[in-house]
Amino acid sequence: DHSTRFLLRSMVTDSERRPLEQFMFVSLELGKLPSDTDLVPRQSELLATTAAPPDExxxxxxxxxxxxxxxxxxxxxxxxxxxxxxxxxxxxxxxxxxxxxxxxxxxxxxxxxxxxxxxxxxxxxxxxxxxxxxxxxxxxxxxxxxxxxxxxxxxxxxxxxxxxxxxxxxxx
Missing domain, CATH: 3.30.200.100 (MucB/RseB, C-terminal domain)
Known part of the structure; x- marks a missing residue:
C-alpha cells in the first residue's frame, strides 16, 4: 500500500518469473489495536518448534x-x-x-x-x-x-x- 507502506502482497517466483508461492492480505483494518485474543494463534501448528529427532x-x-x-x-x-x-x-x-x-x-x-x-x-x-x-x-x-x-x-x-x-x- 503506497500510503501506509505496508506490504500487502508478496510473491516468490522461479527463474522464469512464474509464481511459486504468494501471500497477501484479503482483509486488513488499520488504526485499530488488536485485542489479547487476536494475538493468540488459532492453529496449534503455529506454535510448533523444530528440534532434532530424538533418534539423532x-x-x-x-x-x-x-x-x-x-x-x-x-x-x-x-x-x-x-x-x-x-x-x-x-x-x-x-x-x-x-x-x-x-x-x-x-x-x-x-x-x-x-x-x-x-x-x-x-x-x-x-x-x-x-x-x-x-x-x-x-x-x-x-x-x-x-x-x-x-x-x-x-x-x-x-x-x-x-x-x-x-x-x-x-x-x-
Missing amino acids: LELRGAPLWSVTEPPPGFSLSSARRPRNGVAGTEHLVYSDGLANVSIYVEPRDAKDEEKTTVAGRGTLNVYTTVDGEWRFTVLGDVPVLTVSTIARSIGRSVKDAAETHQAPTDVP
Whole structure:
C-alpha cells in the first residue's frame, strides 16, 4: 500500500518469473489495536518448534561428509547422525542465514538405481542421487539449482571416519 507502506502482497517466483508461492492480505483494518485474543494463534501448528529427532545425536568433531563447493553464503550449521545408524550415515544442515538445506547421507539400498531424481512442490525442492554405496538426498525451500549444486559437491571430508568422530553427545 503506497500510503501506509505496508506490504500487502508478496510473491516468490522461479527463474522464469512464474509464481511459486504468494501471500497477501484479503482483509486488513488499520488504526485499530488488536485485542489479547487476536494475538493468540488459532492453529496449534503455529506454535510448533523444530528440534532434532530424538533418534539423532549431534556429532563432535568434523562430519564424515561435506559440501566441497557450497553456494555463496551457505555454510554447515548442524551435523548429526542416527543414534543406531550405519557408520557414515549423517544428517547435515547448511544455511545462508535465511534458508536451510538438509542433506541426508545413507547407505544405498540394493534396489536403488544409479540415477538422479529431482522433485519440487512450490518452493520446496528435493534432489536425490546415488553414488557408489551411498544415497544423498538434499532438500530445502530453495531453488532447484541450489539443491543440485549442493548435491553434486558432496564428498568425504576425511578418509577414515574414526579419525574425526568422537563419542556422540545427546544434545538435541
